[in-house]
Amino acid sequence: METNVQRIKHDIEKLAQFTATPGKGVTRFSYTLEDRAARSYIKEQMQQAELAIFEDAAGTVIGRRPGEVEGPAVLVGSHFDSVKHGGAFDGTAGVVVALEIARVLKEENITTRYPIEVIAMVEEEGGRFGGGLLASQAMAGMVTEEMLTESYDAQGVSLAKAMVDFGLNPDIKAAQRRPEELKAFFELHVEQGIILESEGIDLGLVQAIVGMREYEVEITGRPDHAGTTPMNLRADALIAASQVVQQVRQIALDVGGGAVGTVGRLEVLPGAGNIVPGQVRFSVDLRSHEQTALDSLAAKLKKAVQAACKPEGLTYAITDKMNVEPVSLPSHLRDLIAKEAKDRGISTRTMVSGAGHDTQVMATLTDAALIFVPSKDGRSHCPEEWTAYADLKKGADVLLGAVVTMANQISNDI
Numbered sequence: 001m002e003t004n005v006q007r008i009k010h011d012i013e014k015l016a017q018f019t020a021t022p023g024k025g026v027t028r029f030s031y032t033l034e035d036r037a038a039r040s041y042i043k044e045q046m047q048q049a050e051l052a053i054f055e056d057a058a059g060t061v062i063g064r065r066p067g068e069v070e071g072p073a074v075l076v077g078s079h080f081d082s083v084k085h086g087g088a089f090d091g092t093a094g095v096v097v098a099l100e101i102a103r104v105l106k107e108e109n110i111t112t113r114y115p116i117e118v119i120a121m122v123e124e125e126g127g128r129f130g131g132g133l134l135a136s137q138a139m140a141g142m143v144t145e146e147m148l149t150e151s152y153d154a155q156g157v158s159l160a161k162a163m164v165d166f167g168l169n170p171d172i173k174a175a176q177r178r179p180e181e182l183k184a185f186f187e188l189h190v191e192q193g194i195i196l197e198s199e200g201i202d203l204g205l206v207q208a209i210v211g212m213r214e215y216e217v218e219i220t221g222r223p224d225h226a227g228t229t230p231m232n233l234r235a236d237a238l239i240a241a242s243q244v245v246q247q248v249r250q251i252a253l254d255v256g257g258g259a260v261g262t263v264g265r266l267e268v269l270p271g272a273g274n275i276v277p278g279q280v281r282f283s284v285d286l287r288s289h290e291q292t293a294l295d296s297l298a299a300k301l302k303k304a305v306q307a308a309c310k311p312e313g314l315t316y317a318i319t320d321k322m323n324v325e326p327v328s329l330p331s332h333l334r335d336l337i338a339k340e341a342k343d344r345g346i347s348t349r350t351m352v353s354g355a356g357h358d359t360q361v362m363a364t365l366t367d368a369a370l371i372f373v374p375s376k377d378g379r380s381h382c383p384e385e386w387t388a389y390a391d392l393k394k395g396a397d398v399l400l401g402a403v404v405t406m407a408n409q410i411s412n413d414i
């Protein structure tokens with residue numbers, strides 16, 4: 001039993017057309033016209049594969065293939081939103097592969113013991129509202145009303161309003177899944193790094209996914225005339241912010257063990273050359289695959305902000321945008337995937353994911369597995385992002401085998 005590379009290619013190329021920035025990579029934010037177009041294509045494919053189609057309160061598209069018994073379902077999928085000017089493969093590859101698995105099962109007339117669900121998730125990247133991992137967090141019951149009403153896009157539209165305008169049920173708790181309905185979650189994703197390509201290995205089996213803390217830091221001083229305000233009477237928010245930017249790098253280096261820290265966005269207000277910056281808002285992204293390291297990064301950041309603001313007489317606020325714990329994934333699913341790969345002559349290695357993925361949230365609900373396919377030159381989140389279709393097919397074939405095996409494996413809970 002194998003997947004069809006032409007159909008995979010067709011889906012990827014088709015979905016890449018649903019972008020807000022034609023000719024400049026894929027920009028597909030959640031709850032937009034592009035999202036609407038992509039999801040109707042996905043639903044069409046699900047319908048052709050004879051899946052029963054649902055949409056949950058977060059907007060995740062779910063296609064369900066019944067099993068012989070009404071037992072816990074095996075889920076397979078990824079996200080179909082993108083970053084701004086991203087590529088055609090990040091997330092989408094995992095959705096397309098899941099669709100292809102459903103098509104093969106229909107064609108081969110295979111009924112598994114337990115149901116299989118194809119999952120196409122939204123707002124994983126946080127491209128529009130910051131944060132991210134929204135769909136999986138909604139399934140895990142981690143999304144609060146506050147997160148929806150207090151996250152805004154660049155136009156000032158709240159996440160809650162965008163969802164309602166898109167036609168979704170505002171009761172986000174309705175998206176929650178119970179662990180007993182789920183047997184396993186599988187996600188295929190592009191590596192977004194260069195390890196697989198440089199080692200000539202077909203598939204990465206992820207052992208652990210980094211934890212992430214994302215903050216919005218707001219430092220407030222006073223906007224004054226840049227010509228008439230003496231240096232000793234200023235409350236310049238950018239002076240402190242620039243110190244914090246430097247400290248974020250130092251903190252990550254001090255903590256070590258692969259910990260990373262990034263300030264990727266910084267906004268200076270009022271943003272005029274002749275006015276002392278009265279306010280600065282910036283993002284801080286901290287990551288590590290070790291819990292203690294992550295806690296230490298977060299504590300050091302808070303200290304650094306305070307130390308930078310106090311002597312300048314500035315006030316500050318630090319808002320949590322995302323808090324995802326590092327996750328170790330269960331070895332038994334990894335072993336099952338490794339066996340499928342070996343039987344097909346496909347090479348694998350274990351690895352740690354430095355990027356966050358829906359799998360790490362789903363792992364709080366059920367047994368979860370994440371596999372990586374090679375990224376050309378390690379590039380991602382850019383129009384150049386590329387995975388060879390032959391490589392994608394290898395991942396799809398292995399996943400097909402693993403999903404079917406898992407969906408036939410008798411649970412002791414029935």
Ligand SMILES: [Zn+2]
Pocket residue numbers: 079090091124189
């Ligand atoms: Zn992704």
